[in-house]
Amino acid sequence: MFDQMLNGFNAFFNWGSFFYINLGLFLGIIFGSIPGLTVMLCLVLFLPITYSLDAIHSFMFLLGIYCAGSYGGSISAILIKTPSTPHATATMLDGHPLALKGQAQKALNVALYASFIGGLVSAIVLLFLAPEVAKVAMKMGSPEYFLICAFGLTIIAGVSGESLLKGIISGCFGLFLSFVGMDLMSGDTMRFAFDNLHLYSGFDLVVVLIGLFALIEIIHKSAELKSAKNKEKADDVTLDKGTLSKSEWLRLPKPLTIGSLSGILVGIIPGTGASIASFLSYDFSRKVSKKPEEFGNGSVEGIAATECANNAITGTALIPLLTLGIPGDAAVALMLGALMVNGLTLGPNLFTAHSDSVYAIMIGLIFVNIFMLIQGKYLLKLFAKVVKIPQEVLIPIIAIFCFAGAYSLKESMFDVGTAIVFGGIAYIMDKLGFSAVPTLLGLVLGALTEKNLRRSLMISDGEWNIFVERPFSLVFCILILLVVVSIIYNNYKKIRN
Numbered sequence: 001m002f003d004q005m006l007n008g009f010n011a012f013f014n015w016g017s018f019f020y021i022n023l024g025l026f027l028g029i030i031f032g033s034i035p036g037l038t039v040m041l042c043l044v045l046f047l048p049i050t051y052s053l054d055a056i057h058s059f060m061f062l063l064g065i066y067c068a069g070s071y072g073g074s075i076s077a078i079l080i081k082t083p084s085t086p087h088a089t090a091t092m093l094d095g096h097p098l099a100l101k102g103q104a105q106k107a108l109n110v111a112l113y114a115s116f117i118g119g120l121v122s123a124i125v126l127l128f129l130a131p132e133v134a135k136v137a138m139k140m141g142s143p144e145y146f147l148i149c150a151f152g153l154t155i156i157a158g159v160s161g162e163s164l165l166k167g168i169i170s171g172c173f174g175l176f177l178s179f180v181g182m183d184l185m186s187g188d189t190m191r192f193a194f195d196n197l198h199l200y201s202g203f204d205l206v207v208v209l210i211g212l213f214a215l216i217e218i219i220h221k222s223a224e225l226k227s228a229k230n231k232e233k234a235d236d237v238t239l240d241k242g243t244l245s246k247s248e249w250l251r252l253p254k255p256l257t258i259g260s261l262s263g264i265l266v267g268i269i270p271g272t273g274a275s276i277a278s279f280l281s282y283d284f285s286r287k288v289s290k291k292p293e294e295f296g297n298g299s300v301e302g303i304a305a306t307e308c309a310n311n312a313i314t315g316t317a318l319i320p321l322l323t324l325g326i327p328g329d330a331a332v333a334l335m336l337g338a339l340m341v342n343g344l345t346l347g348p349n350l351f352t353a354h355s356d357s358v359y360a361i362m363i364g365l366i367f368v369n370i371f372m373l374i375q376g377k378y379l380l381k382l383f384a385k386v387v388k389i390p391q392e393v394l395i396p397i398i399a400i401f402c403f404a405g406a407y408s409l410k411e412s413m414f415d416v417g418t419a420i421v422f423g424g425i426a427y428i429m430d431k432l433g434f435s436a437v438p439t440l441l442g443l444v445l446g447a448l449t450e451k452n453l454r455r456s457l458m459i460s461d462g463e464w465n466i467f468v469e470r471p472f473s474l475v476f477c478i479l480i481l482l483v484v485v486s487i488i489y490n491n492y493k494k495i496r497n
Contacts, residue, residue: 005127008359011056012367017360020057021368024064025375029383031065032072034394039069041217043334044209045398048405050338051206055354058338059361063368066331067119067314071372074111074307075383079104087310090278094295094302101298105380106244110300111307112376114256118308119369121260122267122315127362129316131351133323142459143467145325146452147476149445152326154483156438163433164491170434174442175449177203184447185454198414207406207415208443209334211422212436214402219427221395248300255285255305263312268319281309315365322350322358325448333444 024046031042042065050058073088078095091111098107140148156171176192181202183189193199262281285305286295295302318335320326327333344350350358376383406419426436460466467473 004131004355004359005363007356008361008363011356012060012360012364016057017060017364018367018371020053020061021064021364021371022375024061024066025068025368025372026064026379028065028068029072029075029372029375029379032069033075033383034389038217039066039072039331040213040334041398042069043331044206044214045401045405047206047209047334047338048408055339055344055357056360056364059335060364060368062335062338063314063361063365064371066335067311067365067368068372068375069331070119070311070314071112071115071307071376072383074115074303075108078107078111078303079384087278087306090282090306090310091303093282093306094297094299097296098298098300098303103298104384106300107298107303108380108384109244110252110303112373112380114252114259114304114307115311115376116369116373117256118260118263118310118312119314119372120366122264122312123362123365123369124315125264126315126318126365127359130319130322130358130362133319140472141470142452142455143470144472144476146449146456147467147473147480148324148326149449149452151476151480151483152320152445153441153449154480154487156441164487166432166434167438170429170436171438171442174439174444175446177208177439177443178446179450184451198412203418203443204410204415205334205443207418208422209440210402210406211419211424212426212439214398215419215423216426216430216436218395218399218402219423244300251289251291251301252304254288255281255301256308258285258288259305259308260312263309264316266309267313267316277309277313278306281305311369318362318365322361327441327444333440336444 027042027046028039032039043062046061046065050061053061070087074091074095077088077092078099081092081096095107095111098104153171156167180192181190181200183191190200259277259281262284263277266277266280282295282302282305285301286292289295289299289301291299291301317332321332321336325336327336344354344357402419403416406415407413429436429439456466457464468477
């Protein structure tokens, strides 16, 4: 293992890795700090860039965006009481009151330090835990992989919004999209292509994502005017020196420990998300704090607990992705596409066939958090001004990036048209109350689910008992059953209430 780490470090350590890490971090913080712009939007817009990069540089760029976006949401939450990411809502509870007391930079510094520590701890856990998970996964076959994919599809229940039925419909739509094109098993049958040459290889993930997530944001933002109230708040809040007292420093270890543990444990479970970890960490830190009355009124402990938790997600969320090929959330699902483009098939074999690349990625995550601390420390005043950029300037720029990104993949106007069509579909889905995230998960997991299902049935000559014959298969069947029962029970309670 030590030799593999050393080889991974050698593969990672070059100027290109450092450049793309810092570029990703810079873009991620900017998108994360501007209300209305999201990490998902940033990943979708700049994903086409990774198609011309190797696997390590691609992942460093995307990890920079992913980690920095988690931290960037705290900037707008603290300065203008407008969390630009869902998990930053918990940070807002204490961050903005502290800013109104004239201690905005102190709040921003606590958020930065906590994000750094949470991300660093999570990266170390990823480095040492993921290879062990991969060793267990090596003992699995197609039946187990199908059940893992089926378990991954239960994530849809957690990202369905208010209606589980609409989430399932949206997920099924994504599964249908994954079937378009050449039959993966036979290689000689076209499905739902309608003799269109552009559809023979199926829908390009990036093109679909540009329509489902980026263009719909442009439509939403075009229909809104920037709040004058928020602008006034941004102008009123000034940055102080940001110095923490000795007593405040001594109060941070406890919430940082709670935040790290919350993020790590929640991050390993696919479909949970940073918001859950943030609020869990916030609530528990308040209960064990010596000054619980300060929570909600500008407590540095509250800020540290939430920001540490949401960044501790970033490393452990990659464990199911790298070891099993199951994305833990929508943002991580995009990274799955980037690795597949570079010929890296995710799963336990990744640690044997591409050990240098996978260890380079895990080691690189440690450096991502180090450079995030450096950028956040020295570019904080610049990032704080970003929240004042008018939406009228941002919207046209984002639109240009969307269409340029769709066209650049294959230099095809068909892809541009496809992105526009999916933008229209996303608009209709939004109006009808359907979430686009289940569609993304269905699209990403569909091909892998189908391939392993059909391969398993070919091995067993069509006998379905292959899925319960081996211990691992039986465990996943029980897990899926428990999750499904839990989902049905929770929705029943919701209906009754």
